[in-house]
Amino acid sequence: MAIAMQQRMRELRSEWQDLGADRPFELRIGIATGFCTVGNFGSEDRMDYTIIGNVANLVSRLQAHSEVGGILIGNETYALVKDTVATEEQTPLTVKGFAEPIRCYKVLGIYDDFVEEGRVIREERNGMRLVIDLQKQDKDGAIELLESVLARLRR
Secondary structure, three states: HHHHHHHHHHHHHHHHHHHOOOOOOOOOOOOOOOOOEEEEOOOOOOOOEEEOHHHHHHHHHHHHOOOOOOOOEEEHHHHHHHOOOOEEEOOEOOOOOOOOOOOOEEEEEEEEHHHHHOOEEEEEEEOEEEEEOOOOHHHHHHHHOOOOHHHHHHH
């Protein structure tokens, strides 16, 4: 959904610029996985709908460190989507409220889209998964690696 949101925002930004907007709206997205508390907090005099918890703070830190138009996800989220979403690990973030640096990943796109574009070769069978990112690996290097794997399988 975050990828679709960023794509739609790029489309809208272009439309807004055509209409003369000097500074079209832009956004950064941070995504984390965990438990938090969401709801109305306060008293009868003042009530706010909000979110509290460690994961809410993490999302805020990820969003703040994301590039404009980018998506940054935490390590727990990465573990859940790594087979579907192409990412690039970033330098761990040292942020307020967290004792240890936070592992995070920049979202590049969805593997299925990259396969359609010819940027990635991806095959899956029972007990085997192959992903070759042709943006990071040249064809000759990929062939060499695959031949090495085939040689080991033939032993």
